[in-house]
Each structure stands twice: as structure tokens, then as C-alpha cells.
Amino acid sequence: MATFATSDQLLVIIDPVAQRTDGESVRISKDVLSAGAAMKVCLPEGPEEFARALERRGSRRPVVVGDDRALVRAVYLLHRQRELAGCALSVVPVGGVVALAEALGVPTGAVAAARAVLDGVERRMDLLVDDSDGVVLGALRIPPVLVREAPAAESAMSGPGRPWLRTTYQSLVRTLGPRPSRPGPPASGPRSAPARLRVEVDGVTVVDLDQPLEAVSVTPGSAGLAEVEIHPVPLGAETAPPLRTTGQTVTVTGPDFRYRADAAVAGPVRRRTWRMVEGAWGLTVPSSA
Known part of the structure; x- marks a missing residue:
């Protein structure tokens, strides 16, 4: 594991979601980081500015202040830039979902996480990379599969190769006009298959x-x-x-x-291959972790 000196220059990228959901934790993390290192703060307004900030970081060590989605986005972007292997990434978990960062060994408190950025060590992590260049950090x-059942009457009137029956049935209902309502079976929602x-x-x-x-x-x-x-x-x-x-x-x-x-749903796809890459990326964790 590599250790860091507090003189390292930091690029602190504050995810806009973190700023909106917990501005106090963002402020605390900035105060702790600025007390221990020279830093430049970036406040991207969207994914494009987030990506540009990482790409133009120069020799600064990137620190992401945000939730699990922000962490995954940073790893993905560095992977796409083919700079993931040589970049030690740090994260201060702030936001609604931070279970992934915690599972990877990062403290969830703003003060503890910021101190780990300054005094922690780099731990090499394995990474799942798929054939579309996507990444998976955790799981x-x-x-x-979720399927939705059609109403019984519509299912009975339509079948394979006979979509015209459904149209005819619907037209007939509209022609007859409203009829007294009768209790019917409850509408069925999606079910898993x-x-x-x-x-x-x-x-x-x-x-x-x-x-x-x-x-x-x-x-x-x-x-x-x-x-x-x-x-x-x-x-x-x-x-x-x-x-x-x-x-x-x-x-x-x-x-x-x-x-x-991780925290996102992808697809649908008909085929996907994931490859495990050992020690593909580095994450800063407390030295005692």
C-alpha cells in the first residue's frame, strides 16, 4: 500500500447531488481537507463538467465528495481515459446511498473520511470490466424478470398473429358507449418470472x-x-x-x-461478458483499515 503526504495537491470534485442533499457535510469535508493540503475545488453542474474536471486534473490527486454513484462515475471515467491504474482515487461519502463506499473500507463520517484522504493509504482493488467498457466495483x-399481465378480456381477444382482434374489440367498446360498472378482478401489476x-x-x-x-x-x-x-x-x-x-x-x-x-440498473441486453481485473484501481482508505 502507498502512503500519501499532506503536501499533496488535491482536486476536490463536489458532486452536485451531495451539495444539495447535505451541504453541511460538504462544508466540513472542505474545511478538514483545506487544513491539511493544498487543494482546488471543482463544483461541476453535470456529468460533462465532472468528466472534464477529472480529465484536466494534471498532477492533482482527485477527491470525490459524493455518494456511491459519484464514486462509480469517477472510476468509470478514469477507466475510459485509461488512467485508472496510475491514479489513486479518494472519496468522502456524502449523500443518500453510501453503502458501497463503506463496504470498500471508507469511513462514512465527513471528518473521518476527509482525514483518511490526508493520512490514509492506497489500497488496490479488483474491478469487473464488461465488454461494453462498463465497470462494477462491488456487486x-x-x-x-418482471412481466406485466394483460387484462383478461384483452388477452382473450388478442393472440399470436391476430392483433386486428384487439383493435376490433376496442372499437366495439367505444361504439357501445359507457355501460354500468360492475366489480371486476383487480388489475394485476408486474410479477417476477x-x-x-x-x-x-x-x-x-x-x-x-x-x-x-x-x-x-x-x-x-x-x-x-x-x-x-x-x-x-x-x-x-x-x-x-x-x-x-x-x-x-x-x-x-x-x-x-x-x-x-453497484447502484445502477443497466440493460436490457442479450449477452454480456464481465472480466475480473486484479488490482485495477486504487482507493484511499484509513491506514488502520
Whole structure:
């Protein structure tokens, strides 16, 4: 782990969401940082200015004051600029969702986090990188697919290859005009359906499309390997144990699926490959962590 001197010049990028949601914590973190190091403060108004500030940081060490989304955005931008490996990133968690920063070892209090920026050490972190150049710092999860059921009458009147029946039915209803209302079945909302996915780890198929799944999760493990956990749908009353394995690459294929990467939802996609990169980025954490 690398240590930092308090004489380092800092580029403090304050996420606008943090400024709006907790201006007091932002002020405290600025006071602590300015007391221990020379710094330049940047107040970007949007993602474009956020990206330009990182790109033009020069020799300054970047410090992000913001929530988990701001942290992920900074890592993503540095990765896209191909400068992630040589840049030690610091974060002062401020905002509504900071669970990822806390899980990575960063204090959630403004004072403690700012002091860690000044006196902490750089810890190298593994990173999941996908085939569209996206990044995952913490956890990747594929939840069950949400489907919405059509009303019974509409479902009965329409079918494969017969969309004209639905139009005819709707026109007939409009022609007849309003009728006395009768209680009907409650409208059904979205419900979850098992996912049909092929999951390959290091080129080996772990589950195929014929196996319905409740969920898939991928998290950084150790020695540059990803930990993959797959939850099959239970058969009957028996609970199916999860399938667990490790590997460097994970490929998921199937009908359009969405996935949660850290704090954001992405997709739909039909195929995505994630690759684990060992020690891909550096994060400042307290020296005692």
C-alpha cells in the first residue's frame, strides 16, 4: 500500500447531488481537507463538467465528495481515459446511498473520511470490466424478470398473429358507449418470472437456458477471481441449493435481461461478458483499515 503526504495537491470534485442533499457535510469535508493540503475545488453542474474536471486534473490527486454513484462515475471515467491504474482515487461519502463506499473500507463520517484522504493509504482493488467498457466495483446482480399481465378480456381477444382482434374489440367498446360498472378482478401489476439464462464461467457452461433461475450474482473474490452464485428455481417443495464457482470471466446469455451493477440498473441486453481485473484501481482508505 502507498502512503500519501499532506503536501499533496488535491482536486476536490463536489458532486452536485451531495451539495444539495447535505451541504453541511460538504462544508466540513472542505474545511478538514483545506487544513491539511493544498487543494482546488471543482463544483461541476453535470456529468460533462465532472468528466472534464477529472480529465484536466494534471498532477492533482482527485477527491470525490459524493455518494456511491459519484464514486462509480469517477472510476468509470478514469477507466475510459485509461488512467485508472496510475491514479489513486479518494472519496468522502456524502449523500443518500453510501453503502458501497463503506463496504470498500471508507469511513462514512465527513471528518473521518476527509482525514483518511490526508493520512490514509492506497489500497488496490479488483474491478469487473464488461465488454461494453462498463465497470462494477462491488456487486453485479441479475434479478428475476418482471412481466406485466394483460387484462383478461384483452388477452382473450388478442393472440399470436391476430392483433386486428384487439383493435376490433376496442372499437366495439367505444361504439357501445359507457355501460354500468360492475366489480371486476383487480388489475394485476408486474410479477417476477424465472430468468432463462446461460451462465458460462471461464468458457464452461454452469447453467443453460433450460434451467429457470431466481437470481445470479457476481462479486470480487480473491486472487483476481470473481465469485459467482447462481440460484436455481426450487423444484416442488424442495429448496434448490445455490451453485457457487469462481473464475476470471463470466458470460451471461439469454432473452433480454437487465442487471444491477453497484447502484445502477443497466440493460436490457442479450449477452454480456464481465472480466475480473486484479488490482485495477486504487482507493484511499484509513491506514488502520
